[in-house]
């Protein structure tokens with residue numbers, strides 16, 4: 001059974017699904033241990049890890065490398081069946097042919113599904129025919145950041161109705177779930193009630209079937225916490241203190257301590273220093289005075 005069934009099961013049981021967007025093996029392992037239902041290898045990779053100021057520069061090779069790392073992290077955990085969804089990055093699904101080729105590459109590396117932003121019925125149907133499970137993404141879609149006037153979507157009835165129609169099309173075209181990002185609570189709740197597939201919200205209120213947040217926000221690694229997120233730890237401060245202590249101990253000579261390294265036994269040390277003296281003498285002889 002595919003791990004993706006968790007989305008339908010959680011919706012049916014009215015039990016909130018927890019998903020984390022993360023990018024590496026150790027974080028995936030921790031998320032699995034923490035009981036997360038699903039992992040997204042989001043193209044927020046661009047902002048969270050690669051130091052870009054948007055998701056637009058993220059490439060397929062970035063996504064393949066990080067999806068592979070996450071899949072290995074899940075497999076090394078005690079919960080090998082956690083669902084892994086990978087984002088198709090900007091430009092990688094501009095044509096159905098390109099989308100299918102890139103989605104296949106992500107599935108072959110071990111993702112169970114791909115996520116794409118927006119609604120393109122022709123593309124979605126072709127992907128469904130190829131057997132590619134697709135998660136939709138509506139509301140604020142970061143790959144279209146250059147087109148948005150504001151982040152929050154669905155503040156008016158007109159936009160709310162448009163989002164509800166788009167969500168219905170995603171379901172009709174075979175998507176197994178849909179992310180609703182920065183969508184007003186009323187609209188997200190309406191879409192959740194209208195759809196048979198699960199909605200996973202980020203900044204879309206408590207009325208969704210599940211929630212997704214970015215790892216860096218959850219563990220407090222991001223420089224600032226966004227309104228739609230919450231930090232449950234202050235990892236940035238912990239890392240800062242660790243790095244400061246390391247730098248300080250290197251500078252004052254207390255690291256490395258004897259127990260952080262290895263030594264020769266007395267006999268080998270004596271031989272080594274004798275050979276070292278010989279080498280120095282030979283070197284000196286060769287000097288052209």
Ligand code: KIV
Pocket residue numbers: 021040041042043044045087137179181202212213214
């Ligand atoms: O890239 C990402 O992490 C995402 C989530 C924020 C939904 O798309």
